Amino acid sequence: NASSVKEFILLGLSEDPGVQKICFVLFLFFYMLIVAGNLLIIITVTSSQPLTSPMYFFLCYLSFVDICYSSITAPKMLADFLVGNKTISFVGCMAQLFGVHFFGCTEIFILTVMAYDRYLAICRPLHYTTLMSRRVCGRMVIGSWVGGFMHSIVQTLLTTQLPFCGPDKIDHYFCDVHPLLQLACMDTYAMGIVIVANSGMITLSSFFILVMSYVVILVSLKRIGWHKALSTCGSHITVVILFFGPCTFIYIRPSSNLLEDKSIAVFYTVITPMLNPLIYTLRNKEVKSAMRKLWSRK
DSSP states (O other), X not given: OOOOOOEEEEOOSOOOHHXXXXXXXXXXXXXXXXXXXXXXXXXXXHHOTTOOSHHHHHHHXXXXXXXXXXXXXXXXXXXXXXXXXXXXXXHHHHHXXXXXXXXXXXXXXXXXXXXXXXXXXXXXXXXXXXXXXXXXXXXXXXXXXXXXXHHHHHHHHHHHTSOOOSOXXXXXXXXXXXXXXXXOSSOOHHHHHHHXXXXXXXXXXXXXXXXXXXXXXHHHTGGGOHHXXXXXXXXXXXXXXXXXXXHHHHHSSOOOOHHHHHHXXXXXXXXXXXXXXXXXXXXXXXXXXXXXXXXXXX
16 A cells, blocks of 8 residues: 555553553453463363353353454553553554454354354244254354454455555554544545444444344243343343443444543453453353363363
């Protein structure tokens, strides 16, 4: 493209050296929890024969995506807390942009598939094993990966066509579409609309499917009481709110406040991947039982 900028400077979450040291310790702890917690779920599900239902098949892939998703941004952010020169090459920036949208969109589709799985298990139990065979589950996971790839390639290709001629400072801790649009040396209003429409369509349509699935599930379970109904789907609903809330706020509107955006982005790039293992294990007796058996064998 016509860019004269060969690298960008990431301003990060804070430029205060004292705050950066505190953030390094805090986010290093968070990242270690993300990797350890999600790896524990993957090992537990793959090594435990009782956890063979589609729900755990999808949970295993969700944990893998969470590790990949946070690893796109967290290591670079941690390194930048310790160095004065927080640069990233143009190619590295585009690769990070691709990775964030690839794994983020894949997670959206997997969460949607998990909601559909819960709907079939609760509302159509007699047809569940037929409708959610191993082959169907595999196709759904492949479809989630393909959907994430198609979304991220569109976002990345549109961004690489932008001319960047300075300034080269990105007011964020990773390369994302909105901060880069603000650095482009051209009117990006039309492209911004296309990018928001692309992200917004995926986020809102998936969120609508999720909400409808859980509404139908909760209505179906109201005969056993709202408390038991919520406990049945509580972990899934919690994850959806934690992930979709910040994502929807960021990507369905043109960005106007990058300071606000990067603070909210912490939730879906770090906090949600860290909390997912806790949410799914603390509220699931089968997973906790499988983990205890796994540790006793070890």
